[in-house]
Amino acid sequence: MQNLDKNGVVELNGQATVTLDTRELKPGFGVEIMNVDLASADEETLKAIIDTFHRNGVMLIRNQHLTPDELSAFTASFGELESNILKQFTVPDHPEIYILSNKVVDGKPIGAHFDGVTWHTDATYLERPAMTTLLYGIEVPPEEGDTLIADAVGAFNALPMETKTKIDGLQVLHSYRYFTETREYGRRQLTEQEKLDTPDVVHPLIRKHPVDGRKALFLSTGAMQRVLGMPDEEGRALIKKLADFVTQDRFIYRHKWQVGDILMWDDRCTVHRATFYDDKKYTRVMYRLWVKGDRPF
Ligand SMILES: [Fe+2]
Incomplete structure (x- = not known):
């Protein structure tokens, strides 16, 4: 793994090769990477993003436009993708992409609704729980429905x-x-x-x-x-x-969603929860992916 300082500077062979434009999400916790387009990011930029993720607990990248193939490829650059125990709410031909939604199409819900509204860490009931959870905002309510990460x-x-x-x-x-x-x-x-x-x-x-x-x-x-x-x-x-x-406020980052947000948190060092929104008034569609982790020690 490359050396990387808190400002997102990667050093390879002692030379900084890629500088990411970053800022803290809250003092001492989390990072936002700005001005990157994941659909066209080169290998060095991708390496810098991966390194930034491993050191910051939670990482936000806004304004992305990714197809399911591109989203899966980006997530797979962090490690092996986890398929879901429940299959009914996944994107067609993408069992690794789980849909969180209140939408109903042809009388059938397209996704899981109000999943994860208590504090938890993903998939800890597995021997190798998730390393990271990625959420991608496709349709988001204009208010509420925040994601909290501690x-x-x-x-x-x-x-x-x-x-x-x-x-x-x-x-x-x-x-x-x-x-x-x-x-x-x-x-x-x-x-x-x-x-x-x-x-x-x-x-x-x-x-x-x-x-x-x-x-x-x-x-x-x-x-x-x-x-x-x-x-x-x-x-x-x-x-x-x-x-x-x-889960005291002082340890929490509260994420307010925009369409195109990629939010990733490190399940090895955070706890998270969803919050409610007015599901009669608004629709929401989010894609969720997990990367397999190692056995905790
Ligand atoms: Fe979760």
């Missing part, structure tokens, strides 16, 4: 030392079944085949970022069933306390 590194650093010591080394059971059967929206029982396809997994409560070792709280309130070695209630109370801490 800085789990900044929050970890701000924890009292006593709490850091208490939670050091704790392991948590994440369960797709628990997530699906207890969630507030879209709650349902899994089929026997789905249960076989999605065995429970154990992940550390604190994880290290594989690129630079920064530590983050690894939280996903819906999928975390229990803390190993702790009574269920005590474990859930601990998870809630940590989730409440991470």
Whole structure:
């Protein structure tokens, strides 16, 4: 990986070859890259964008015009694309592109609606949870429907030392079944085949970022069933306390959507949620892609 400073300067063989036009999304967290056209970006620009992503938790690129092929190709430059457990809301011929929408065409919803409205991290019920989530705004309401992203590194650093010591080394059971059967929206029982396809997994409560070792709280309130070695209630109370801490305003970037926005967050060091919008008055269509991550450590 190239060296890159916070201003987005990539150094290859000691020479800065590409300078991206960047600014922080909020002090100390997140980055916006300006004046790039992803449909025509050259390889060096793409490398600089990838490096910027790995170091900033959340990355915004506005005013993009990408076909599904171009969107998938751009996302695949970060790593292997994850296909979705649910197939019914994907773009035709693109099982890796999941549609989030309230639109109904020919009597059928075209996408998942009000997905992810509680604080979570994507796909933590997998052995290799998502590394990054990309959302692309196709149609967005003029108000509300913001996406909130919390800085789990900044929050970890701000924890009292006593709490850091208490939670050091704790392991948590994440369960797709628990997530699906207890969630507030879209709650349902899994089929026997789905249960076989999605065995429970154990992940550390604190994880290290594989690129630079920064530590983050690894939280996903819906999928975390229990803390190993702790009574269920005590474990859930601990998870809630940590989730409440991470999701304080001071750690949150609130994204207000425009058509053409590409928003990517690093699921290894953030927690996120969707918010509601007036779905009787407005329509929304977003594309979501996941890149596979590594096993958390
Ligand atoms: Fe999500």
